[in-house]
Amino acid sequence: MKPQTAIEPDSIKAAIFIEADIRNGQTDQIQTACRESLDALEKLQQKYPDALLGLTIAFGSSFWKSLNHPEEGSEIKPFKPLGNGLAPATQHDLMFHIQSLRPDVNFSLGMAVLAAFGDSIQVHDETHGFRWVEDRGLDGFVDGTENPKGDDILAVATIAQDKPDAGGSYVLLQKYRHDLNKWSKVSLADQEAAVGRSKEDNEEFSKEVRLPDSHLGRVNIKENGVGLDIVRRSLPYGTVSGEHGLMFIAYCGTLYNIETQLLSMFGERDGKTDLLLKHLSSAVSGAYYYAPSVERLQNL
Template sequence: MNHTPQTAIIPDHCTAGIFIEADIVRPQAVQTAVRTALNALKRLQNQFPDNRLGMSIGFGADFWHSLNRPAEGAELKNFTPLGNGLAPATQHDLLIHIQSLNHDNNYTLAQAVLDAFGDALVVRSEEHGFRRHQERGLDGFIDGTENPQETDDIRTVGVIGGDAPDAGGSYAVVQKYRHDLHQWNGFDLAQQEEAVGRSKADDIEFEGEQLHPEAHIARVNLKENGVGLKIVRRSLPFGKVSGEHGLMFIAYCARLHNIEQQLLSMFGDSADQRTDLLLHRLTRAVSGAYYFVPSVERLHNLQNQSTSSTD
């Protein structure tokens, strides 16, 4: 069996994204729906080969565990609130993440995918993200600087490897962060840079005494036994100028552990009990969910292991 990662994990620097979370109400229809969705993806990829169109379909713990595949996605669990409610849990059954260089293609694919599922699911959240100049967030800082850049490095960090039963799969986290830009813009440049942990104009990371222990960089650049707990971010700004806006944070990793440790550190649930300065000066999380994103091959064959002996 091949171990092909789903196509929204590896490609970087896409300029538009759609993030859909839903609950499954007719599980028996899911297998046919995902195969139809993958066919729609392939047709659009063939029609627009230069647009880097990709899609990931992931599953929450309750649905995934119902498939009785304990050796696959073994770390998966439901998202639980962190930081005494600073990070709320809004766990759902299904994630659909679409990204490309063209929002039109994203929209067309999302329509086809939701048509494929029909009344098998109930959409709970849908947001459309966009890439800004120099890949800056709405806070004005360049986002995703710590991402691995080479394809092999992205795959090593973001995708389960080797001959594991779930090789080609990935763990994903999705959180919506709602920004208060009026409050943020009330802080001077030095205070903004202190909160982020790097310079705003030229994206130089602070070090040593210059790096505040509660700066975002300090909270998420973690190591265990000298090894960095890296993740692959595919986040994008979202929203309206006159309404809700912020960051749709999505990240993939071969280990849910890496994702969880970063969140514990941000939200005050790590050993030092410090919280990320961005949570005090810029933003707050309004959603949170974990998903397992199986390989393309597994997505084509989701049968409950107790009723199927084939891979």
């Protein structure tokens, strides 16, 4: 089974993230729109083969379970607030993740997808992300360093081929708003301590000196000697004069890895919260989705 095409490429330059709810009684239209969206994707991929255009269509638990595929996406559930409100829940029915090397091609696909779904959905948020200089987030640190590479990408990001839901993936989408003015007043040493890496040369601090509530200390988790890996496809978003932040999106073959990292970041495991939440970022959204294989998407 084939994974959806926004999951694997890790060298893209721009993305569109859209969340929507499905209007009552529109299941048939959703099925048709998924097929039409895949057709639009294929046409644009053929027209712009160097763009590395990809699309993920993923579903919240309520709608997915209504389709009655109990052996597929069985881990999916609604996002729940964490950390006494530090991580709010803004669960929706549907998520579109479009990414490529070209914002113009992304926009073309986005228009085609929303035309296919038409009035069967109500869009609640649309955010455009961009790759910043040197693969850095707007905090100035290199982002995505811990991502799996090569063949490990799909091995981590998707469900194994011997499972009924092979090629599927669990998705977390969160918008983080940055207070860059506040961050600029934090010393370089404290910024690096909060992240767990050096800022300029992106060197990871050793466990001996890394703070337990640093970002790496919160999300670099091992159980029985095995890392709980996820695949990030996050990008900065914002305008020069307005809001700044990070659209965090993660894919994994099991929701467990994603949720365990979140529980650690937001103090649900040991009471310690990620220092980036103190110095820089506020989560303003949070939702889990299930992205079925391309074959299942063509035949919901």
